[in-house]
């Protein structure tokens with residue numbers, strides 16, 4: 231029986247945040263929903279791949295698979311950044327893996343070699359193939375954009391410019407200067423058995439500080455002091471405020487950019503750039519979750535931690551850095567336990583749509599976005615109009 235998208239539509243279409251409800255549990259475990267999300271949310275959206283600093287010099291490359299598509303982010307000899315297919319244009323072998331620097335990317339199968347701008351630089355023996363022109367066999371180039379130090383890809387090439395989508399977010403994040411924050415730790419959490427939407431749901435509310443984070447976060451950043459900030463069609467923000475009396479101390483709340491106000495020293499900005507970039511940002515730190523969906527109810531998960539220029543320049547860096555990494559990873563583990571448990575419940579066939587609290591308004595925003603992208607809201611093209619024709623309502 232085809233998936234009943236009207237159940238998701240009902241949650242996404244709730245007009246007022248006061249009446250907000252969860253998505254139906256089956257939305258987190260359906261291959262049909264995942265296929266629709268792949269076409270209309272992930273491929274049509276902007277997916278973060280890495281930070282620009284991960285391509286430090288001309289000739290740098292960084293490999294990453296997105297939705298099963300092997301990509302490589304490169305910096306060519308003119309310092310231009312590109313996102314290329316890693317599939318050779320001869321017989322599709324992957325031309326590279328991992329990250330590093332190279333003059334050319336050489337396919338290990340028949341040794342065709344490609345410049346870091348994607349052009350085919352060499353192809354042994356092909357001069358004997360009449361009409362063969364190297365110009366016709368460059369690597370596929372994907373559309374990319376850079377925003378605040380993140381390299382994003384748009385797989386289908388049809389998204390509106392990312393800079394336009396995030397214009398209203400710029401004034402909120404710019405005082406931090408987080409484009410210039412630098413990575414101090416990269417962590418891999420492997421394949422996680424929960425849906426990407428479970429991860430977003432968990433990330434975008436502080437209500438659960440009273441639960442899994444009651445020992446770690448709740449005293450200093452109480453659930454009830456969190457509030458929704460600016461929202462847009464392609465992002466949502468939330469602030470997590472310190473309880474009165476807590477100092478603005480390293481490694482989280484200091485030191486930060488001179489452009490920040492005193493008020494910034496006592497709150498963290500939590501935000502999502504839909505669909506997959508999840509960021510926690512403060513004067514001294516920024517960490518981001520890289521969520522790579524593998525299928526319904528499955529993701530590959532990475533967590534990268536950065537520090538602000540001021541934090542990197544202050545004394546006792548090693549100690550502050552260790553403290554920052556430990557605290558973030560400990561808190562993150564508390565989140566993983568609940569995400570896994572929620573997905574187990576979903577997979578067991580639990581039914582019933584839950585009611586959301588006023589502290590979960592960003593989830594309501596997120597579901598509105600999903601409804602728009604999936605064509606489930608009035609005035610948006612329906613899911614059934616997909617070219618693939620596999621999705622029916």
Ligand code: FES
Pocket residue numbers: 318319320321322323337338339340341342
């Ligand atoms: S598949 Fe790459 S050179 Fe043949």
Ligand SMILES: [Fe+2]
Pocket residue numbers: 432433438443561564565
């Ligand atoms: Fe959490």
